[in-house]
Amino acid sequence: MAAEDAGSLEDGGEDLDPRAALAADERGLLEAFDRLRPQGTLRWHFDDAVRRLTESPETAGRTAGWGGLPADLWERGRSTKASERVLGDVVKIVAQDVTEYTDRAVDEGRQLSADAVAELRASVRDAVRFLSARVDRLEASVDPLGIQAAELDLPAVDGSAWVDAAAGWTAGRSDLPVLMGELGDDGLLTALAGGGAMVEGVDPRGTVVWAADAAFEVGFGRIDIALAEVVDHLSSLPDASRGCVVLAGCVDRTDLARKVDLVDEARRVVAPGGTLVLLVTDQSAWDEALDPVVRDLLPGRPLHPETWRTVLSHRGVGGATWHRPSHGSVHAIVAEVGR
Amino acid sequence: MSGIHLFVPMLHRRDAVGEHTRALRELLVADGVDCRIYIETPDPDTVDETRPYLEYADDAAPGDVLVYQMATRSAMAGWLAARPEPVVVNYHSITPAGWFAPWNNWIARHQAAAMRELSNLAPTAALGIGVSEFDAGELRAGGCAEVVVIPVANVRLPPTAPDPATVAALERRAGDGPQWLSVGRLAPNKAHQDTIAALFVARATTSPDARLTIVGSPAEPTYARALRRYAAGLGIGEAVEFASRLSDAELAARYATADVLVMLSEHEGFGVPLVEAMSHGLPVVAYAAGAIPEVVGDAGVLLDAKGPRRVAAEVAALLSDAARREVLVIAGRARPAALGLDRAGSDLVAALRGVAGPAADRPDDPTPGVPLRSGAPLSH
Numbered sequence: 001m002a003a004e005d006a007g008s009l010e011d012g013g014e015d016l017d018p019r020a021a022l023a024a025d026e027r028g029l030l031e032a033f034d035r036l037r038p039q040g041t042l043r044w045h046f047d048d049a050v051r052r053l054t055e056s057p058e059t060a061g062r063t064a065g066w067g068g069l070p071a072d073l074w075e076r077g078r079s080t081k082a083s084e085r086v087l088g089d090v091v092k093i094v095a096q097d098v099t100e101y102t103d104r105a106v107d108e109g110r111q112l113s114a115d116a117v118a119e120l121r122a123s124v125r126d127a128v129r130f131l132s133a134r135v136d137r138l139e140a141s142v143d144p145l146g147i148q149a150a151e152l153d154l155p156a157v158d159g160s161a162w163v164d165a166a167a168g169w170t171a172g173r174s175d176l177p178v179l180m181g182e183l184g185d186d187g188l189l190t191a192l193a194g195g196g197a198m199v200e201g202v203d204p205r206g207t208v209v210w211a212a213d214a215a216f217e218v219g220f221g222r223i224d225i226a227l228a229e230v231v232d233h234l235s236s237l238p239d240a241s242r243g244c245v246v247l248a249g250c251v252d253r254t255d256l257a258r259k260v261d262l263v264d265e266a267r268r269v270v271a272p273g274g275t276l277v278l279l280v281t282d283q284s285a286w287d288e289a290l291d292p293v294v295r296d297l298l299p300g301r302p303l304h305p306e307t308w309r310t311v312l313s314h315r316g317v318g319g320a321t322w323h324r325p326s327h328g329s330v331h332a333i334v335a336e337v338g339r
Numbered sequence: 340m341s342g343i344h345l346f347v348p349m350l351h352r353r354d355a356v357g358e359h360t361r362a363l364r365e366l367l368v369a370d371g372v373d374c375r376i377y378i379e380t381p382d383p384d385t386v387d388e389t390r391p392y393l394e395y396a397d398d399a400a401p402g403d404v405l406v407y408q409m410a411t412r413s414a415m416a417g418w419l420a421a422r423p424e425p426v427v428v429n430y431h432s433i434t435p436a437g438w439f440a441p442w443n444n445w446i447a448r449h450q451a452a453a454m455r456e457l458s459n460l461a462p463t464a465a466l467g468i469g470v471s472e473f474d475a476g477e478l479r480a481g482g483c484a485e486v487v488v489i490p491v492a493n494v495r496l497p498p499t500a501p502d503p504a505t506v507a508a509l510e511r512r513a514g515d516g517p518q519w520l521s522v523g524r525l526a527p528n529k530a531h532q533d534t535i536a537a538l539f540v541a542r543a544t545t546s547p548d549a550r551l552t553i554v555g556s557p558a559e560p561t562y563a564r565a566l567r568r569y570a571a572g573l574g575i576g577e578a579v580e581f582a583s584r585l586s587d588a589e590l591a592a593r594y595a596t597a598d599v600l601v602m603l604s605e606h607e608g609f610g611v612p613l614v615e616a617m618s619h620g621l622p623v624v625a626y627a628a629g630a631i632p633e634v635v636g637d638a639g640v641l642l643d644a645k646g647p648r649r650v651a652a653e654v655a656a657l658l659s660d661a662a663r664r665e666v667l668v669i670a671g672r673a674r675p676a677a678l679g680l681d682r683a684g685s686d687l688v689a690a691l692r693g694v695a696g697p698a699a700d701r702p703d704d705p706t707p708g709v710p711l712r713s714g715a716p717l718s719h
Contacts, residue, residue, distance in 0.1 A: 011435040011436050011437045011451070011454065018644065018645075019646075021644065021646070022646045022648075023646075023648070026536075026540075026646050026647050026648055029536050029539065029540070029573075029647055030532070030533070030536055030647070032569065032572065032573070033532040033535075033536070033565065033569045036565035036568055036569055037441045037442060037561075037565065038441070038442065038561055039441050126444055126448075129440065129441075129444035129447075130444055130445075133442075133443060133444065133561065136561060137561075140564065146564065146567070146568050146571075147571070148568060148571035148572040148576070149572075150571060150572050150573065150574040150576070151571045151574075151576050204572055205572070205573075205574055206539055206572060206573030206574050206575070207543070207573065207574035207575075208574075210539075210540075210543045211543075
C-alpha cells in the first residue's frame, strides 16, 4: 500500500455491487436498510448527493494526440535541396518535441485540475455527510421511539368496496403504470391491473410485501411489488410518470406534514389526465378498531373526507370528489390531475 | 528496570483489544517481565490499571520494548514512531473507512487517519504481529518488514461455563423455532442487517418461528438504531433481540442455547465469536470475508455470497442435517487448538522477548542487549 493511498475515506464499504446477482425482491429487502442510513434517506436526497460527489470526476474525452508527420514526408521532400531537407528534419523534430510537450502539459494540467476538483468534492461530500447525520439526529429527536408501522397492530385497509370502481380510475391514462401506495386486499390490486396497465404496489411492511410477492408471482406478470415507504418511493419517481396513484393506510396514520408530503409527491408523479385516489378510513371506525396503545403511539389519525378535499385543494388538486363506500369503512377521494 | 510495555488508545473491558491487552499484561507479568499499560484516553472502568502515555518518557528505561495495540487512530502512533525504543505493532485490523462513511463521517475520517498512521509506523516497527494472516497481510502492505502471526491471547480455553440461570431463562423463553445467534459490535462492517434480512426470509419461507439474538455493544449508535428500525419495518421486531454488556457466563449461555451462529461480517481481523461459538459446540454459518475463512477452516459453513435466500437456505439445510452438524461441531471444538490459541499467550511472550533480547528479565543488568532501531537516537 503506498502511503499516499492509505486511508481513503472510500476504502471498504460497498464498492462493488454484490447484490447484482440477487433477485429483485432480495435486492429490495436489502435496499430498505440502505434507506435507513443518515445519508440514505430519500426524502432529503442525501443519497443522490453523496453518490454524485463520490463518483470519479469525468476525465474521459482526452483530446486526440498528435498523429505525427505523414509517413511519406521524406519521399515528398526528395525533390527539395539538401539544406531544405535538413531544415525539414529540424522542423519535424521540433514539431514532435513541442507536440509531446503539449500532450504532457495538457495531461498534467488535467490531472492537477482533477486533483483540485477531487479535494473540493471531498469537502462537499464531508459536509453532506455531516449534514445528513445531523438531520438524522434531529429526526430521531422528533420521533425518539422510531416506531414503525409494521410494529403496530394497525387495522387492515379494506378496499373491497372499490374493486368495481378501480378500472375507471385507471382509464384516464391507461398508457402509464398505476401505483398503489400500501397494499390492502389482493382484490383491489388485481382490479387495478385489470385495466391493462402495469401496476406497482409499494408497502413499508416486509411481511406484507413478501406475501403479496408470493401471491402475485404466478399469473400476474403486470404487478410489481416494492418494499419501501410510500413517500420515499414516490419521491424517487419521475414527474408525470404514472397514470394513477392510489394511496391507502399511509394517508390515515401519518401526521399532517407527512400527509401533505404524500399529496405533493403523488400530484407530481401523476401525469396530466391521470387520477389521484385516496382511500381513507372513516374516523369513527378507525377509533373503534384501534388498540389504545397503537392509538397513542401513532403520529396521526385519518382526516375527515371533507378535510381531505380541503387539503387537496390547498395543494393544487382541485375538484376532488368524495365517494362513500357501499360497504366497509373506507371512503374514496378521487381527483383528476389537471391536463 | 527494563520492561515490555503496552500502549493502547483506550483500555476497555469487554472489548476485544482491551481484553487482549489485559491478558497480555498478565502473561508478561507472570513471566517476570515488568509491564505497564499506557493509554491516550482513560476509561473510568480501567483507569487504575493504566497510565497516560506521555508519562512514559519519565518511566523509560534502557532496554524497554514498546508494544502498540493498533486498531484505530491515536496520537500515540506518531509519538511511538518517534521513540528510540523498539516498537512492536500488535495489529488488530483497522476497519476500512468506507464502512463508516455512510453512517458517521467523523469515525470514517478517524479510520482513514489510522490507515495513514499504519503506513507511517509499520515501516519503523521492529516487529509486526498480526492476529491473523489477513491482518499480517495488511501489516506487510503497510511496510512492516518483519511480521509474524499470533492469534489473540484473550480467548478463554476451555470456554467459560454458561450461567445456569441465564440458560434456564433463555430455554423458558425460546419457542419451537431455531435460535440464530450473531455476536459482534453493532458497527457497519459487521453487516448485521444481512443477518436480519436472512432471518426475515427464513421466517417467510422455511422457519416461521426462527429467532435471532444479536449480541454486541452499539459501537455506532445510528447504525444500531437503524438495525432496530429495519427489523421493526420488516415486521420481525419481536423475533430479533439485541443484547449487550453480557458477562462471559451470560454470553456463554447464549452460545449454549442457540442453534447456529450466523456471522455475515464484511471485515474481520480475527473473529473471536467464531472461536467462542465453535468451542461451545455451536455450528457456524459465516460469510468468507477477511480472516473468517482462516479462523473457521473446515469447521463451519463458509459462504462466498450472502443473499438473504442463500443464507436462509444454508442455515435451514445445516439445521436439518444432524449428521453434518455433528461433523462440524466436532471439527469446531478442535479448531482453537488448530489455530494455536492454546499457545497464543506463550507465543506472544516469546515473540516480544525475542525483540527485547535477554534484558527484559534481567532488571539489574546495566547494559541491556536490546537492539535499537537503526537511526534512533541513543538518548531520549
